[in-house]
Amino acid sequence: MTNKTGTNGLKIAVIGGGSSYTPELVEGFIQHYDQLPVRELWLVDIDAGLHKLNIVGALAKRMVERSGLPIAVHLTTDRRRAIEGADFVSTQMRVGMLDARGRDETIPLRYGVIGQETTGPGGMLKALRTIPVLLDICKDIEELAPNAWLLNFTNPAGMVTEAIQRYSNVRSIGLCNAPIGLLKWLSGKYSVPTDRIYAEFVGLNHLHWITRVEVDGEEQIASLLRDDDSYSAKNVPQQGWNPEFLRTLGALPSYYLKYFYMTDQMLAEQQAALLKDGIRAEVVKRVEDELFQLYADPALAEKPKQLELRGGAYYSEAAVNLMVSLYNGRNDIQTLNVANQGVLDFLPDDACIEVNCVVTKSGPMPLPVKNVPLQAKGLIHAVKTYEQLAIQAAVTGDRGTALQAMAHHPLVPSVNTAVALLDEMLEANRPYLPRFFA
Template sequence: MDRKEAIEGADFVITQVRVGGIDARIRDEKIPLKYDVIRQETTGPGGFAKAQRTIPVILDICKDIEKYAPDAWLINFTNPSGVITETVLKYTKIKAIGVCNVPIGMVYGIANLMGVDPKRIYIRFTGLNHLVWGTNVYLDGEDITEKLIGMYESARSLSMKNIPELPWDPEFIKSLGMYPCPYHRYYYLTDQMLKEQKEEAATVGTRGEVVKKLEKELFDLYKDPNLDVKPPQLEKRGGAHYSDVACSLISSIYNDKKDIHVVNVRNNGTIADLPDDVVIETNAVVDKNGAHPITIGHVSPKIRGLMQVVKAYEELTIEAGVRGDYYAALQALTIHPLVPSATIAKKILDDIIEQNKEYLPQYK
């Protein structure tokens, strides 16, 4: 089916694309490691590279949506979800909402830690995609944030399949006073995570290389028409609960449910410390008119600075990806907390552009 046929007359369009395939992901991981910088496909230099490849493609898809299904909702899965969703909202006329499985994974993780049904857990989320904090956690409407913080010594399991399960320091979590997402390990435990990543790369390979092997095994299994069980290899992949998140969100829009989802949506004053036109990840009431974020106001200085600098990185990443602006790209990487210096940022950027030339028409 071609794109026009797929889009024409649609009420909802779901995007989940990986420009360059898994081999591009592997390159994204190896470039930063060469300079002793965290490698991750959605965060830091890896996320930057993925965004640069994806932005031209997503904007091209949006042109077809504007032409063939102008009233459709775009539900974006494509990572980095916040960056891609913000690009769509800033540079097209499309109605777009970004989704991620991290928030629902955090809900399930806490429910598992406490031995309760996930439906009894509600988390107040504040932040950005892959940089979101649970500022308050509720069980049956009761705020249990302090109790949960006291349980963090046993919280090693609150990670994800694609993120090393390094334990949190209980004193650090107590000082933070809120629930970090798994991706915060890259920011708060940078030295330990980098050491872990370098050891993994030298033994089993980067995460992308591991995934490439898993995918080959899975596709070989799927050739068997008699396969009637979930392959164990799937348990080693990330991406759990994505289908639940997307289907539930679509149902809420279509049926005007007015229930609460955690989505990537335009800020519009929700977080007072960020510009109105940027995308944030937070709780929102969803009805037939879209997602309406629940007001947060000013955030704690414990998280404000990190959130603001990563958002500035995202804004510059979008500018670079749309315009092919080398200087915006250089500044984006330079200010990212995981990149140690402008010198390293430039070396990484030049490698990214050189190794992705066929996917970066905006830089020609």
Template sequence: MKKLKIVTIGGGSSYTPELMEGFIKRYKEFPVSEIWLVDIEEGREKLEIVGAMAKRMWRASGYPCEVHLTLNRREALKNADFVTTQFRVGLLDARIKDERIPLKYGILGQETNGAGGMLKAFRTVPIILDIIKDMKELCPEAWLINFTNPSGMITEAAIKYGGFEKTIGLCNVPLRYMMMASEALDIPVAELDFKFAGLNHFHWHRVWDKTGKERTDEVIEVVYNPNSTKEFKGMENIKDIKMLYEQIKDLGLLPCSYHRYYYIMDEMLKDELEEFKKGETRAEIVKKLEAQLFELYKDPKLNYKPEQLSKRGGAYYSDVACEIINSIYNDKGTTMVVSTRNNGTISDLPHECIVEVSSLITSRGPQPLNWGHFDSAPRALVQHMKGMEETVTKAAVTGDYNKALHAFIINPLVPSGKIAKTLLDEMLVAHKKYLPQFREKITQLEAQLSH
């Protein structure tokens, strides 16, 4: 079998041991010969810590894979077969601003939704386009597997504006919901069939058993009916407040955790404001957790993924990221949930837009499974959200302030009018170091503030 070169941009991430574990588990199916972990100067220390641990993991495995650490992205990308991205522009301090600044105004602050998610896109899109520029020159046949959030919008920028069709967006959330359905029905995941459709962090799904019988309504009853005696553990990074049973029953589809921000916004905001006052936003908790993880990673005897990493919010990351590479490399046709071109899969959305849908993963990439139309209630939301995402992506690519403002005004989690403009302006200035496309406007805003 051809040996493989894999490059991970954001290699100093606390998630990297998850990725190494996934590659080690699948080595006999796709023999990785080189892994290059790439980071920036600000991430040098973390890269060296987690890189040393990655090397220990491979030595313990007994497999002949070389792990390289570098701050030189172009050096790493040359002749790569797969490039994975898991970087965070501005590190966790930027995420803290994304969460705390909106909450200061009594507005939901969240990493990939609302104002915080839009600013994360503004910071990240220019970097993914730079990466693609290098890939077109140095490894034009490679696949780009993007895990960087907001994954759907970053994938949209990569494909529509970067012109890199061999881009796939990934998320670990769908796998968690497959496991939840398995628990609810007491049937192994392998004996169930799922179909997901929507957008990244904004999808719904249905479930069937192997006899062809749909079991979606049963899962709704077990998970959402107040009289149900079963308890379910949700996502680590989202407070597990129950959505309204009557509404989900009418929906007839299983929502993801992130729908809480739209379906029960009042309760989620109340909870976030309480955490904000205590200095315990999710970003601040994650920063402390990450510091603890890196202390663990420094242990020269540690050569396996520690259990504490599951608290970070990225559980099952390796299974998703590594299995998609496995399925492309071996043309397996595995069914996975990915962000890719719609191509008519969801009838209610534009043909060329990026959606998150169940797809067969082959050597040609994702082959989306047809979903068809949504009923009126989810259709109204998904069309609104897609329009908002497209506006955010255009603003991120062009640096057009007016488009950025328009995106804030139409985002369901941001109040429209002057408060949207005030919030946008403050967040642009707060993140100015990472927003070169908005430099001219930010200079004007700072001049106004100085008066």
């Protein structure tokens, strides 16, 4: 493949290149260079993130230099220059940075509502801040790299991807580290490589159920549901599932579903954590500060082990796997966020869902799902209704639509709470919501 710069090999632009995750991405490019010949890697950030970009970028250059590979690493705040002629654009950004995440997590708690950055009121405000910015980036891609694939990791990934697919012409795919994390856990549990495991994912981003698990062709879901609840994530509290509920559910719920199925316990744990360690945003900030101190060491030329504490383990592995498959047409199966197109017959065709797909050279093809538990359908439909309203609100800046989205989120207990939450959270995010305060 030749990009517009006239050089052989691939040009990749990473929007949010100053992220603490970037060294994992660079490690992936180095390890998969034979299948993904990256010639130019452009790390892009905004002026407020320039300090971090310079630290991470210097580490990326040392990693490439140590590998001996001919990858040119560029650091820039000029997004258009980075995007021009790119083959892949990856987005891993946080509009408002960790301060905004802190507000997303704390304000709902004051109303007795789950405070989380990708679901509930916090996730909604993150979507309202993020979607207009991503759509603006898409205009640049349409103009400067119309054939590029946009791989979106920016949360809430499903909502952001749906907005891009609905309001732009960019070829885009959303992805998350949760499915690959589940496969890694199963791989360790059964002591087999992941290519001998098939797990069927059904649902939305951060709202999925695993309805089949086959190891070497043998179904394991029933024994898994009788077993334990050891699978969780570093960024979600470790409350245990009710064994009878899990067994009769007939599917393994994503750890994010604890916010819906065990709301009282999760809320109590969040409120206790707020008093003890602070909100998750503060914990992440401490981890990030330590990581950037490590990254700044001129002797460091590899991804440090401490990055796994960040809560997004395997995210870059998922990104590189997807790029390799799209570039080479591997026709392998990956769990991605794509347009529904009839896979879940109770959702609109343009709804973004998280399901297994065959990744071809021309893009992902969603696979039919064998089993969608009746008890999961109602929650999927309710959350998708909220998501589609929130996407519409993000694009229009219409307060009434935003209120409908907030009031119809299953984690918001009443209209009065929705009104009060929306007023306070919009005001707290005023600098990032020009469409609401025009």
